[in-house]
Amino acid sequence: MEAERTLGGLRCRDVLAELDRYVAGELTPEELAAVEIHVSGCENCARFGAAYAGVVTRLRTDTKDRVPEGLTERLMSRWPEP
């Protein structure tokens, strides 16, 4: 992993491995402190972490309760004989 750094006692690949827990807010205070030290000094991890969080956010907010108009009505007119 070219350009990998060690900051906050963590290598970049260590931060990558914990990125899901970081985004989910599941790191312990000690883990969080180490990751934040690393990210504050590592542009690659800062950029990747932001992009990862952005994709997760889009996944989680893109879902809408928006069934296409007319789809349900078309369905309800199609029940075959039981």
Next chain:
Amino acid sequence: MNDDGELLHAAADGDRVAMNELVRRHQGAVWRAVRGRTASEAIAEEVFQDTFLTAWRQAATWRGEGSVRSWLTGMARRKAAHTWRRRVGEPAEHTPLHELGLAAGWGSDPEAAASAAEDRDTLLAALATLSPADQTIVGLCDLEGHTGPEAAEILGVTANAARVRLHRARLRLMKALREDAHGS
């Protein structure tokens, strides 16, 4: 108001009014289960209708294990899975995580994936190119909002296994988004 189980039993006896009520109650959940696993809205509509038509025909097979909603969304996910095509040369599961990170843009252009994800159709089309296993875990956790432990129970794996699967699947999704961004 009848509970879902009562409505489904009535539907099993041919009660269309009961079935319509079930559709109204669960259309959003079934749509979310389907739309995030199909490459287009047209395919999603077909799977949506097929799911409820199958539920109508097979209403008598519901044994009361779990909720009616989970029965419907599970059926929807399986039907959506049949619309996928596997990518040739799919990476093996033991690909080191840091290699998945590199492919997702670490050290180069991670913003490409995030930018591509801004477009909903692009995001869902990229998701539809992933393996069924990847789509399922992303669908369960990120689209349907199940917690890691809930997804683990649904899949019959440990919580840590579900967590690792989700993280790796998201990285492969970022790779797919990045490839889309570079291709367009």
